[in-house]
Amino acid sequence: MEKKKVAVPLVCHGHSRPVVDLFYSPITPDGFFLISASKDSSPMLRNGETGDWIGTFEGHKGAVWSCCLDTNALYAASGSADFTAKLWNALTGDELHSFDHKHIVRTCTFSEDAHCLLTGGFEKVLRIYDLNRPDAPPREVDNSPGSIRTVAWLHSDQTILSSCSDIGGVRLWDLRSGKIVQTLETKSPVTSAEVSQDGRYITTADGSTVNFWDANQFGLVKSYNMPCNVESASLEPKHGNKFVAGGEDMWVHVFDFHTGEQIGCNKGHHGPVHCVRFAPGGESYASGSEDGTIRIWQISPASQEENDSHPGNGPTEKVKVSADEVTHKIEGFHIGKEGNAKEKEKVSDT
Template sequence: MNQSQHTNNTSIIRNGGTAEGERIISLEKDIIIEYENLVANVDRMNQLITRINTNEVLNLINKLRTLEKKRPILLQGHTRSLTQIKYNREGDLIFSVSKDQIVNAWYSHNGERLGTYNGHVGAIWSVDVNSTTTLLITGSADNSAKLWNVQTGKCLHTWEFKTAVKRVAFSEDDTMALAVTEQRMGYPGTIVILPINPDIGAQRPKAMVAVWGNLNKYIITGHEDGSIALYNWKDGEKLNSIHPHTGEITDLQASEDRTYFITSSKDKSAQIFESNTLMPLKKYVTDAPLNSASITPIQEFVILGGGQDAMQVTTTTMRQGKFECRFWHRILEEEVGRVKGHFGPINTIAVHPDGKSFSSGGEDGYVRVHHFDNDYFKFRYPELS
């Protein structure tokens, strides 16, 4: 009985030992697999690290650390509350406006102030810059909108309104801008479209003188660059333009029936043109700059006046300054006489409607009224007698 029990116990121990061994073997296999996986992952990480430039990793880390520590740039150029800021299209400039009446321009990369635009007398509510960064528009509580040259800071144009301008913006093609006005004091809020000429470099000659054409059909203008233009006054359309003078046109006077007119110019000449076509008819060339020209209604004469520039008068005698009224034959284009008297340049000449007298006004401050004698009306040019 004891032997049998011993045999059974031995069998149980053997069986138990075998199960434990298998469990250990299985655990060892799992450990080996995990180790192999770990080694494989380490190998893959080493391969990835070898493909990355160590300097690039360090630079990236440094940039991230710098970005965390970097502080914003503070732009201190206003003394009152900011109302709007704008970037230009390229992003290199910032424009800021506030209630202190000043427009500031800044470099966006370092915050350096480029300049200011001064001209408003009230808080500035809005600002916008065109796509080429050549024009700037602002709207203000002084009831105006202003157009600026970005580069020079010069105010190019001012639009006046009944109430404050709360918002301005350029159109996509820069040919228009909108202005939103405030509803206040009985005036309704409006949205106004403003025409914009984006070509600020375009030179437009300044009109110096103008007259009505015959039957009030046209307006004729003389310009600073010596050009003459014909306009339809109803729609402002320019119908014709010529450039007969090389200097500024100083005077433009129409004939009695307005079918033709005469011009005087700093280029020392006067000319007569047909009103409807601007066709040149006559030309009178002198030896001094001309400030005025007039047509006599009775005799075939034109009267011209001018002389040396007023800034040089103090160093010039009356004879050298050529301060005379000059009579030229209208048809033959020849000078027939002069009337002296002024001791400075003659600035303006006018002929009496009945043709019996004329007046001249000079830099000397005097108006000289001349009455023609009977010989004047009896005068006949030899070639026409």
């Protein structure tokens, strides 16, 4: 019997508590980058290809639930249980602005043109901040039927997509009217929603099911029942022929997009998988877990010897790869406490 090749991931240490969100930048002239949100209150920036740590954004006083980078990876944003969303300089790590909310901020994302930041959370209000005038009051859309779990932009920032923590379905909002124009019905609350790189599909995970929707006509294209309760799913961006999903069984599952057949299963995490995302070139994908680690998996399983050159990629180790394309990011980035566990002001994780 042919021996099955086991995928050995790059393991990224540094967070002291569960990793709950991951976001890849598009490919920039300096490479591409990965930002992670964790309940330890300190988002981290990494080289998206190697997983090597670049720096930590310090300033939140509660669990960070969401994080994102703008199109050019020059700015980062994060949403937290400390009732704020923060805007960061992704080159230096400096906090540029803190947007106060009245409750936990569960999700945030930059508009396509990077001029706006959209947030949502326990207040059931969508807020749109003009980043050219960060001190100005945000535009508020307050008709969400429940606590907001995920948000995304569609159609060149003309449409907003949102899901709720306690109600099934994905709502599509017309930005001009501020009203819900359509609801994509799901069996359970949607915990992960992703718009594909080419703008064709919306990928949603709602526990027992991963669905793919037409992002223009909003019809259901594919729907697959999952082998376990999954929290997150991501479609391969280059060819769109496979997708990954992760959840409570601690494994990262790989499926054929066209048939739904499972074509791979990666084991290694020691806790439920909260988030999975494909790298922008489709050559790898990352998973974040309750165990506090991020794992980067190659599409073609690399050999053990190749992966041995990156045993940890944690912030407490020296960078082993001379990543020229991120030199200007590393220079001047305000290095925090190197990802060590710190005593934090206790703010609700929920």
